[in-house]
Amino acid sequence: MKNALSVYWHKLASVHRIETLAQRYAGWCYALAGVLLALGWGWGLFIAPADYQQSDAFRIIYVHVPVAFLSMAIYVSMALASIAFYVWNIRLGAYYCRAVALLGCCFTALALITGAIWGKPMWGTYWSWQDPRLLSELLLLFLYLGYMALIAAIPNTALADKIGAILLTIGVINIPIIHYSVVWWTSLHQGATLLKWGKPSMTVDMLIPLCISLVGMVLFTAGYALTAIRTLSLSERNQRAKLKRLGVICG
Amino acid sequence: MANLLTKLAMDGYGLYIWFSFGSVFVTLIGLFLISRWQLKKTLAAQRQLQQSDHDT
Numbered sequence: 150m151k152n153a154l155s156v157y158w159h160k161l162a163s164v165h166r167i168e169t170l171a172q173r174y175a176g177w178c179y180a181l182a183g184v185l186l187a188l189g190w191g192w193g194l195f196i197a198p199a200d201y202q203q204s205d206a207f208r209i210i211y212v213h214v215p216v217a218f219l220s221m222a223i224y225v226s227m228a229l230a231s232i233a234f235y236v237w238n239i240r241l242g243a244y245y246c247r248a249v250a251l252l253g254c255c256f257t258a259l260a261l262i263t264g265a266i267w268g269k270p271m272w273g274t275y276w277s278w279q280d281p282r283l284l285s286e287l288l289l290l291f292l293y294l295g296y297m298a299l300i301a302a303i304p305n306t307a308l309a310d311k312i313g314a315i316l317l318t319i320g321v322i323n324i325p326i327i328h329y330s331v332v333w334w335t336s337l338h339q340g341a342t343l344l345k346w347g348k349p350s351m352t353v354d355m356l357i358p359l360c361i362s363l364v365g366m367v368l369f370t371a372g373y374a375l376t377a378i379r380t381l382s383l384s385e386r387n388q389r390a391k392l393k394r395l396g397v398i399c400g
Numbered sequence: 401m402a403n404l405l406t407k408l409a410m411d412g413y414g415l416y417i418w419f420s421f422g423s424v425f426v427t428l429i430g431l432f433l434i435s436r437w438q439l440k441k442t443l444a445a446q447r448q449l450q451q452s453d454h455d456t
Binding site for chain 2: 179186190194195199204205206208209211212213216251252255259262263266267269270369372373376377379380383384386387390391394
């Protein structure tokens with residue numbers, strides 16, 4: 150039974166299967182993401198009412214919250230994929246981490262940039278070195294950069310993936326620190342808007358475009374991940390074919 | 401026209417808002433184009449390998 154389950158799990162997470170999925174659905178994910186982002190951002194910019202305290206400046210929320218949420222969600226998914234790769238030797242885990250690292254890094258940088266731009270009119274400053282939320286998010290950016298530098302620096306792919314998996318698993322401790330930093334310590338940053346117990350701190354007419362933007366961004370992430378995994382898998386197959394041919398020539 | 405400009409000025413926060421949305425938009429387009437370009441390059445390399453295999 151355990152063996153059958155393991156076979157099923159490996160089949161489900163096979164790179165070949167994801168390649169087929171990517172071929173079929175990556176384009177759809179991108180197209181749907183485009184439609185939802187246009188709708189969510191258009192609604193957020195021109196239809197949603199202005200905030201009674203922050204006026205129109207609050208509209209930055211429609212880009213800041215989705216990228217900040219995904220910067221953390223992508224890191225958590227990479228840590229889980231790393232565990233699957235390290236513990237059960239599921240190769241897709243390593244492919245996934247390599248594929249989405251750049252995306253996670255860009256989203257983290259964007260969360261910091263849009264947060265700083267929002268901070269200037271609201272807090273009077275772009276950045277504060279005393280703020281725990283800003284510093285822990287900056288640390289997340291360094292974790293992404295560190296992971297990408299690490300896998301690029303080690304020529305042995307299998308070894309690079311294993312060491313990268315350890316870094317990602319250890320680094321995941323930063324995620325609850327980012328989330329709860331505004332609760333545990335004094336921070337310029339406001340408290341959680343969506344991910345909290347009870348009702349969200351927004352009215353429905355402001356919340357709907359935010360949810361649409363968030364779903365759009367998740368679909369973009371899915372499209373990018375599928376395309377990048379397919380590219381990595383194909384490129385590794387090409388490399389193997391080249392080596393095989395070289396072996397034939399040498400032989 | 402004046403009405404549209406007032407709307408785009410976003411109560412004096414227009415520069416902050418448009419720069420934020422613009423930076424995210426440009427990054428998403430860039431990431432999309434990079435991922436498609438890398439895939440096309442890899443598929444072309446695969447086709448070239450298959451073609452040369454076929455020729456030999």
